[in-house]
Amino acid sequence: MLARFSQIPKSMSLSPIAQVTGRGVVVAGDDIDTDRIIPARYMRCITFDGLGEYLFRDVRQTPEGKSTNHPIDDLKYKGATILISGMNFGCGSSREHAPQAIARAGFKAVIAGGFAEIFFGNSTTLGLPCATATRKDLTALISIIQKDPTTLVKIDVQKLQVTAGSLNFPITLKASAQQGLLSGRYDAIADLLTNLPKVKELAGRIPSATAS
Amino acid sequence: MGKTLFQKVWDRHTVGILPDGSTQLFVGTHLIHEVTSPQAFGMLRDLGLKVAFPSRTFATVDHIVPTDQRTEPFRDSLADAMIKELRKNCSEFGVTFFDIPSGKQGIVHIVGPEQGITQPGTTIACGDSHTSTHGAFGAVAFGIGTSQVRDVLATQTMALSPLKVRKIEVRGKLGPGVYAKDIILHIIRTLGVNGGTGYAYEYCGSTIEGLSLEERMTICNMSIEGGARAGYVNPDEKTFEYLKGRPYCPKGKDWDTAVAEWKKFVSDADAVYDDVKIFEASEIRPTVTWGINPGQGIFIDEAIPSPEQLPEADRASAKEALEFMKFKAGEKLAGQKIQVAFFGSCTNARISDFLEASKFLKGRKVAPGIRAIAVPGSQGVSKICAEMGIDKIFREAGFDWREAGCSMCLGMNPDQLVGDEICASSSNRNFKGRQGSPTGRTLLMSPVMVVAAAVTGQVSDARQVFANS
Numbered sequence: 126m127l128a129r130f131s132q133i134p135k136s137m138s139l140s141p142i143a144q145v146t147g148r149g150v151v152v153a154g155d156d157i158d159t160d161r162i163i164p165a166r167y168m169r170c171i172t173f174d175g176l177g178e179y180l181f182r183d184v185r186q187t188p189e190g191k192s193t194n195h196p197i198d199d200l201k202y203k204g205a206t207i208l209i210s211g212m213n214f215g216c217g218s219s220r221e222h223a224p225q226a227i228a229r230a231g232f233k234a235v236i237a238g239g240f241a242e243i244f245f246g247n248s249t250t251l252g253l254p255c256a257t258a259t260r261k262d263l264t265a266l267i268s269i270i271q272k273d274p275t276t277l278v279k280i281d282v283q284k285l286q287v288t289a290g291s292l293n294f295p296i297t298l299k300a301s302a303q304q305g306l307l308s309g310r311y312d313a314i315a316d317l318l319t320n321l322p323k324v325k326e327l328a329g330r331i332p333s334a335t336a337s
Numbered sequence: 338m339g340k341t342l343f344q345k346v347w348d349r350h351t352v353g354i355l356p357d358g359s360t361q362l363f364v365g366t367h368l369i370h371e372v373t374s375p376q377a378f379g380m381l382r383d384l385g386l387k388v389a390f391p392s393r394t395f396a397t398v399d400h401i402v403p404t405d406q407r408t409e410p411f412r413d414s415l416a417d418a419m420i421k422e423l424r425k426n427c428s429e430f431g432v433t434f435f436d437i438p439s440g441k442q443g444i445v446h447i448v449g450p451e452q453g454i455t456q457p458g459t460t461i462a463c464g465d466s467h468t469s470t471h472g473a474f475g476a477v478a479f480g481i482g483t484s485q486v487r488d489v490l491a492t493q494t495m496a497l498s499p500l501k502v503r504k505i506e507v508r509g510k511l512g513p514g515v516y517a518k519d520i521i522l523h524i525i526r527t528l529g530v531n532g533g534t535g536y537a538y539e540y541c542g543s544t545i546e547g548l549s550l551e552e553r554m555t556i557c558n559m560s561i562e563g564g565a566r567a568g569y570v571n572p573d574e575k576t577f578e579y580l581k582g583r584p585y586c587p588k589g590k591d592w593d594t595a596v597a598e599w600k601k602f603v604s605d606a607d608a609v610y611d612d613v614k615i616f617e618a619s620e621i622r623p624t625v626t627w628g629i630n631p632g633q634g635i636f637i638d639e640a641i642p643s644p645e646q647l648p649e650a651d652r653a654s655a656k657e658a659l660e661f662m663k664f665k666a667g668e669k670l671a672g673q674k675i676q677v678a679f680f681g682s683c684t685n686a687r688i689s690d691f692l693e694a695s696k697f698l699k700g701r702k703v704a705p706g707i708r709a710i711a712v713p714g715s716q717g718v719s720k721i722c723a724e725m726g727i728d729k730i731f732r733e734a735g736f737d738w739r740e741a742g743c744s745m746c747l748g749m750n751p752d753q754l755v756g757d758e759i760c761a762s763s764s765n766r767n768f769k770g771r772q773g774s775p776t777g778r779t780l781l782m783s784p785v786m787v788v789a790a791a792v793t794g795q796v797s798d799a800r801q802v803f804a805n806s
Contacts, residue, residue: 155654156530156630160768164775165747169401169415171375171422173483183775188756212650213531216564216630217768218747219466220373221482242534242566243466246497247482301498304357313496314384316355317488321389323352324494327363331350332595333393334366334454334585 141309142252145234146279147206149270149289150196152181157210158217159244163226165218176222177229197230201274206233209267209278212260215244224248234280236287236296238263249302250312256280256287262294282306339605341502342458342571343537346477346602350460352494359496365459365476367394367489368445369432371401371423372749373464377486378426390493391431395454398423398436399444400749404712404739407437416750430490443715443741446470446683450554451717453583456595457572458602462489467683467765469560472569473553474576475602477537479567500567501535501611506542509618514800516693517552518685518763518783520544522624522634524556524616525563529651530632533565536611539604540570544618550579551689558684559765562631571603625670625796626767626781628658633767634781637798640667661769662778663757670780670796675759678709678791679772680736680784682746682764686714688721690763690784695730697788697803703735704794710752711736712744736791748773761790 167179185195196202208227214237215223224247227235234254248255258266269276269289278289282303285296298306305311340348352361369377374396381388388394401416411417420437427434435441435448442448446467449455457475461468466480481495488495507520525532538560545553553570560568570576577596580586587595622636633655635641643666644655659666664673680686680694691713703709711731713719719741722728728738745752746764753773754760760772760779767779780796789799 154657155650158630158766158768160747160766160771164770165400165749166753166773168372169413169419169749171419172379173376183770188775211653213534213564216530217466217561217766219464219468219480219482221376221464221484224482239531239534241531241564243480243482243561247484250482250484299498301355301357301359301496308356310357312484313355313357313359313361314484314488314491316357317361317492317494317496318386320352320361320494321492324361324363324389324492327350327352328390328493331363331365331459332456332587332598333390334395334452334456335392335587336585337588337591 139252139309139312142254142306143283144279144281145207145254146277147233148202148204148275149207149209149278150202150205151209151267151270152196153211155211156213156216159215159220159223160217162215162223163220168220168222173222173225173229176226177231180226180230206231207278208232208235209270210235210237212238214240216241219243221247224251224253228253236266236280249305252311254280254282254298254306256296256298258287258294258296265292338609339607341539341604341608341610342475342569342602343477343500343502343539346458346460347499355496359498361494362460362497363494364462364489365393366454366461368449368461368463369394369396369486370445370465371398371419373483374486375419375422375426376483377490378430380487381490386491388430388432388490393493394432394490396423396427396432396434397442397445397448400743400747402742403750404742404744404752407740413751440716443717444683444686444743446558447687447714447718450474451715453580453586456580456586457576457599462495466561467558469566469568470554470558470683472557472560472567473550475569475572475599477567477569480561500537502539503533503536503612503614504539504541504610505614505616507540507544507616507618508542509544511544511618511621514623514785515621516783516785517548517555519621519624521556521559522626522631522781523621525559525632526634528563528614530562530630531564533560533563536565538563538565538568540568545570546573549689550575551687554687555684559631562765572599623783623786623798623800625786627662627664627670628655629661629767629769630654631765631767631781633658635670637671640669642666671798673759673796675761675790675795676708677754677758677760678707678787679745679760679762679764680710680787681712681714681744683714684765685763685784686712686718688718691722691727692725694784694788695727697785697799697806698734699730701734701792703791707791707794709736709791710739710745712739713741715741745772747771761787761796763787
């Protein structure tokens with residue numbers, strides 16, 4: 126099967142992601158849904174190209190197109206690669222356009238109080254780690270970043286820890302996601318293809334909906 | 338020790354355990370639409386892969402289709418490119434496409450059951466979070482992202498970790514004017530918008546058993562709004578009766594075999610659940626949302642809560658919601674003026690929704706100045722509504738009767754709110770900007786409550802408005 130991968134795409138061989146280091150930007154609030162992350166009317170497209178531009182579009186601009194000086198556009202946070210938010214981040218629609226927009230806007234990881242499940246899975250597949258922190262630790266992290274936006278935030282995927290200046294706190298990450306990120310197998314396609322013979326065998330036993 | 342339906346279906350569809358510890362799960366039926374599939378087909382092409390089991394994938398077009406002027410090319414060139422791309426992909430990869438001329442087009446979660454493609458005891462996946470709808474038939478159905486759509490196209494499997502199962506028992510008789518929509522809005526309000534994270538919801542109890550399949554779909558549909566990726570109801574005689582004779586269901590002797598097989602996929606009486614919650618139907622009243630997530634709801638006779646009254650974890654979100662909605666704590670929603678009434682979506686645009694609402698709407702008029710639109714969930718629903726004269730009742734009342742699609746539920750097509758309009762909506766999400774205007778305000782409610790709001794021009798208790806109907 127390895128031989129097969131050498132013929133198939135480079136995109137199937139991925140580098141492990143053991144840690145992410147960068148400056149942070151805080152998008153405050155709980156239950157930030159994927160419609161907020163990227164409104165549906167910006168998903169009228171057939172590729173993911175250019176979606177970064179529409180990240181949080183409706184809250185970054187007034188309906189008249191004026192900047193609201195949203196943290197994402199605030200020069201203080203320019204160059205930030207770690208997005209920090211509240212509870213239940215990414216709830217709602219299953220649109221992968223949401224983590225695609227986050228990644229294409231230059232973000233490498235998200236730290237939040239919790240993640241909706243589909244968003245979490247979509248993000249992990251793209252190699253965008255989603256680390257869950259307690260509200261108390263998040264509050265401390267936010268205050269450090271707001272005081273000094275140049276603070277480097279380090280997410281250690283192996284040790285499940287975040288360091289920012291003098292602050293150090295544990296994070297949680299689903300075991301399979303951690304394993305996938307550390308081994309460079311966070312996109313499952315190669316592993317899924319490996320088992321195709323077994324899949325074909327199982328398919329024979331599972332009825333399919335057929336017009337009759 | 339007994340097993341739940343979820344565990345039985347999961348075990349049956351497990352291919353194996355992947356190196357990261359997740360399960361490689363076989364997908365019995367895959368549904369696709371124009372928004373989340375084009376990139377997946379693009380990835381297949383990039384990887385030089387084919388669709389592994391083309392007969393297990395079904396496509397339709399719903400999110401971007403205009404509901405008024407359907408002549409192609411669509412006025413919106415981006416939407417036009419999307420339908421053409423789906424047509425091309427289905428034709429190139431051998432996938433059945435319920436295209437507009439087929440007469441079978443509609444919202445993917447309405448088309449699947451209508452065609453009999455949604456069947457018990459199987460796994461279903463679709464690049465849409467409301468895929469949980471199909472659980473009404475005793476299927477385990479997951480909303481997935483586009484990379485997973487690629488995975489399913491290429492292998493008919495996906496990597497997933499098993500969910501815990503929460504039994505949600507609803508028992509007793511619903512009061513008049515209280516519907517499936519009120520049940521699910523009440524459940525979400527009680528358990529929270531993230532209360533279901535990590536769970537599949539098994540809806541059961543005498544109330545659920547008493548519901549039609551269409552009503553069960555409304556409940557399963559909104560599982561995701563409570564954070565649960567899947568929701569299901571154990572299949573029963575009503576399930577089989579609904580499916581019998583549908584185009585994609587087995588016929589004759591094969592039908593009997595299928596039913597016997599489906600009956601094996603119900604939760605055992607001694608199944609062990611990770612959690613159990615019980616609701617009394619008699620305590621549920623017509624529910625309307627006042628905020629910016631589906632858990633921010635109240636009974637129609639209640640006042641909007643002040644953030645201080647709520648658990649600490651909900652306060653920040655409640656404050657943000659009040660500010661956005663321009664509502665005050667302590668106010669009632671009843672009497673709140675609306676500008677738009679939207680009757681549609683995968684939650685509530687089935688025949689029974691239109692039929693029930695039409696009983697009250699007959700002979701009444703939409704209040705002056707209200708923009709009211711009714712969007713059947715599928716061409717099939719539309720056809721039956723026409724045969725029953727339901728479309729006529731809506732039209733005569735002043736509703737704009739449209740062609741099938743997702744429409745104003747998410748405003749990807751021209752059906753959008755304008756400015757900060759308030760919309761009484763039978764859809765599923767009241768997120769900021771959801772209905773196409775960044776400042777638009779959505780109030781979720783049952784279809785009958787939408788009709789009551791449309792005829793009075795304000796949020797109203799349908800039980801009073803239609804007291805003499």
